[in-house]
Amino acid sequence: MVSLLDIIGPVMVGPSSSHTAGACRLGLLARCLVGGTPDRALIELHGSFARTGEGHGTDKAIVGGLMGFRPDDERLRDALGILEREGLDYQFEKTTLDEDAHPNTVRITVERGERKSVMTGSSLGAGRVLVTEIDGYPVSVTGNLHTIVLVAEDVKGSIARIATILSDADVNIATLRLSRKSRGGDAFMVFEVDEQPGDEVRDAIRGLSWVKWAFRLDKVSA
């Protein structure tokens, strides 16, 4: 459903809703995977991102997002300079992903302390984004809502247990998607929720013996 505020918005630093605002949102989502500004980031640009990214500030927007700047933050313009001062080690590469990958796609590998994650996402236009893969699992995360992604062993009752943790924290589930690589193999769950879950929710889910890892991705749309 198209929202009026998607049409009159977002408020953003120019020049391109797909190459700047969307790129920033992808950086913000990648940042969530390591719970803060990464120590190191490898940013692999595909398609139009690789071809016209520099002129659109795609590089600044992604690293700005990695540092937690939102699409309307004027610091994006100088993000590369700020980043160097912060001592964040980043590297850009041009790459060619699958031929059916969206033209504006980026693969971001982030490391922070012991944590390391790889995320592939695309900027679909008008600032809308879609994360299509995290750590090798196919996902579908838009950042339109707060999202919890997790990998769990394929055990019975796992969804009910997590739903209980969320409802106990007064967090309402908007959507749920479930996939697994094979029967009895790892299950990948994506919960989109209406309220921002606190650290205690994430930690409670991580505390379940059969949950291998869990992340909270913040809402990145306006």
Added chain:
Amino acid sequence: MYRTLADAIADAEARGIPLSQLALETEANDQGRPVEEIRDALRRALVVMQDAVTRGLVGDLRSTSGLVGGDAAKLRTGPDGPLAGTPFRDVLARALAVQEVNAAMGVIVAAPTAGGAGVLPAVLTGLAAARGIPEERVVDALATAGLIGAVVAERASLSGAEGGCQAETGAAAGMAAGAAVEMLGGTPSQVGHATALAQQGTLGLVCDPLGGLVELPCVFRNATGAAIALAAIEMAMAGVTFAIPADEVIDTMGEIGRAMDVRYRETAGGGLAATPTGRRLAKERLYDLKRA
């Protein structure tokens, strides 16, 4: 939100309310948020639009590549043309101003997109200033613009990569024309005609930016898009009607976009981007960019 403008116009006229009120109520219902919250968000968007106009008119900004900037100020301080001192010239200046801010990585409202972000603020704030229209009516006009844009998003596209510039500055012109007609006291039916008149004037418009950057001709196409919106507003307010309904004109834009060769859809493979000068400038400027 509505998928056809005809339904929205019929509902607004049956209830005797402006399209803006219908749009706000529908959005509040869709999103489960109070109307006042939606208006607050639109009010904040208007402030950003006004700030971008003011910032761009200073005239000191240059785009990332250096290809554009400084032209908005010329319409304020440069020699008079035949339309000096009119709202027309002021609206052109405002459209260039916002798009120059965008090209320089300043803050704008993507309405409907960043590439077409100059048209709507230029037309609405320019005409509001010329006619002394209170700010709350400009906020209402943004709701009407959002309704029209949502219909375009549903029926056609708001992306230059999908539909060419007719889907960006063209859609913006349709939104601005309809919204301004309501702001100036026109009926919902006149809003529909204004939208159709503006959108028909941009059918077939390609997206052909030099080097693929939102700079040239984008900055100027926002000014010419605003001019088309003004023409549509003047005609619709005078009672001129367009025989093809706005929904069908929007469908036509979508159809032309789907048939448009990929060279004319934001790839810099054709149009002005592929002219000898376009290629030379892109090569020089992008090379500079990489060296910087």
